[in-house]
Amino acid sequence: MKIRLLSSALDDLSEGRLFYEKQGEGLGEYFFDSLFSDIDSLTLYGGIHPKFFGYHRMLSKRFPYAIYYKLEEESVVVVWRVLDLRRDPKKIRQSLKPGRNQSLHLTPRDFAA
Secondary structure (H helix, E strand, O other), X not given: OEEEEEHHHHHHHHHHHHHHHHHXXXXXXXXXXXXXXXXXXXXXXXXXXXXXXXXXXXXXXXXXXXXXXXXXXXXEEEEEEEEEOOOXXXXXXXXXXXXXXXXXXXXXXXXXX
């Protein structure tokens, strides 16, 4: 399966990275690497996660974040948002409404250092 990240998901990842980097040096990079590892696993496990608000939701292994995605055709996982689960569920639902989600044809490997 291929993975496509929307700009909204990349914005979420960047915000999370900045937040965790302020908490401790190197923590932002660890957050970014961990979440991309989770996203990369969707190449094997895309579609097996339960649906919430119309999206499949995969929970991050190391941070309180969820990756919201949809399957496009049978071989493409489209990651819409990567959201902090400590937020109010109403705000999460609002964040998942379509709007500023422009496609970027990137995979986690495009961000490898």
